[in-house]
Amino acid sequence: MLNINHIDKIHFIPSKRFFGLHLILLLALLCLLMQSFNGVAKPSLKSLHHQQLNEILFNINTYYVDDLQLQNSFESQPTNQQVEALFERLDPYSKYLDETELDAIFSSTNGRYTGLGIEVKVTDGRVYIVNTIKNSPAEQAGLQVNDELTAINQQPIVNKSIEEVARLIRESGQAAVDVSVKREQVTELNFSIKRQQINLESVQSYLADTGVALLSINAFNNHTLHDVARTVAKMQINNGFPLSGLIIDLRDNPGGTLQGAIEVADLFLDSGTIVSTKGRFNEANQYYKAHSGDILSGAPIAVLINENSASAAEILAAALRDNQRATLVGETSFGKGSVQSLIPLGNGNTALKLTTARYYTPAGQSIDGKGIAPDVSINQTMLSEIDQDVIIKNIQGLSLFSSLLDKQDKKQLTAKQLIIMQ
Structure with a gap:
């Protein structure tokens, strides 16, 4: 699944022009590409000049997660066609970013972007809507989950990549986008929708009378840690401390920033490994551990996942499960376990998005291409998407919260909670 206007969240690596700078881990893990990208068209590099081509070659040779042994591949100045052919050897998450795509990265990482507000997946060459963002132009116009996008501005999109579809939408600029769906x-339906700036709500919550809370995390961005911590603290205050249990809903969560996933996992862990990453250069090898302090004081957690839970969502799910902190319920997750880095090119208006590492769960497993299997398998149709009481009732029916902590004191807020509430 991919938000049609989102671009991935990644590490930031200075290009060789900026080696005097420290490595800045700005955006972290690329987590928004839940679509299988077999056959996705790579961007055209025909307009790039020699300096940019040389920068691209240098960075691929130095940082790409697999050693492609390119040292002697180009006897003279590489051509645009040769570099395009090289991209075909890379994984589907590595690409050249133009100025528009680069700007979209930074906007979406800060919880906003300009677009229609739809998240999509591709099945057998056909594009289906899997979610419409709350209060977005798409939701207000009446687009629905499971609608098949058939044309954008009267151009058929069957067998087109998500990148091509997104480009068709962006090309409308300030004008309305004509969207055709089946x-x-x-039923064939046509909509005229204007792109608008959308502020993404990464977290939604619900507290049941039983003291069990539902926390839906829609994506991970720079605000997710604060949103989660504030929301949990507020629900605990409303419940009279502590919660009887927490259900974290990561279904259809396409991911987001690595740092966001790590920080959220750390809220619920007292100790243990959260995630590790491994690549060919030193800074790609990272090991993230939890700090002392569990904001739930040990109250049980269930995590809902499905086939559209990807990357950062999978990092959180695996971190909580492998540390025996949560039970995973639902369907096997998407299986995106690679890390992308953002490397500026030229004057910094364009960039190379490159897979530089793979991440590993606390148990030392790579889930890339495999996903995470739930502890309790439940078909997606058995869990409501919108009725919070139904979700909580079904999860409680699995007896996952049968060992509730019945002698918990109403403790003061932990240091983590106090920090984020200031």
Whole structure:
């Protein structure tokens, strides 16, 4: 699944022009590409000049997660066609970013972007809506989950990549985008929708009378840690401390920033490994551990996942499960376990997005291409998408919260909670 206007969240690596700078881990893990990208068209590099081509070659040779042994591959100045062919040897998450795509990265990482507000996946060359962002132009116009996008501005999009579809939408600029969909495989509908700036709500919550809370994390951005911590603290205050249990809903969460996933996991862990990354250069090898302090004081946690839970969502799910802090419920997750880094090119208006590492769960497993299997398998249709009481009732029916902590004192807020509430 991919938000049609989102671009991935990644590490930031200075290009060789900026080696005097420290490595800045700005954006972290690339987590928004839940679509299988077999056959996705790579961006055209025909307009790039020799200096940019040389920078691209240098960075691929130095930082790409696999050693492609490029030292002697180009006897003279590489051509645009040769570099395009080289991209075909890379994984589907590595690409050249133009100025528009680069700007979209920074906007979406800060919880906003300009677009229609739809998240999509591709199945057999057809584009289906898997979510519409709350209060977005798409939701207000009436687009629905499971609608098949058939045309953008009268151009058929069957067998087009998500990048091509996104480009068609962006090309409308300030004008309305004509969107054609097929609903329930029969009805043809047409919508005229204007792109707008959308502020993404990364967290939604619900507290049941039983003291069990539902926390839905829609994506991970720079605000997710504060949003989660504030929301949990507020629910605990409303419940009279502590919560009886917490359900973290990561279904259809396409990911976001690595740092966001690590920070959220750390809220609920007292100790243990959260995630590790391994690559060919030193800074790609990182090991993240939890700090003391569990904001739930040990109250049980269930995590909901499905086939559209990817990357950062998988990092959080694996961290909580492998540290025996949570039970995973639902369907096997998407299986994106690679880390992308953002390397500026030229004057910094364009960049190379490059896979530089793979991440490993606390148990030392790579889930890339495999996903995370739940502890308790439940078909997606058995869990409501919108009725919080139904979700909580079904999870409680699994007896996952049967060993509730019944003698917990109403403790003061932990240091973590106090920091984020200031």
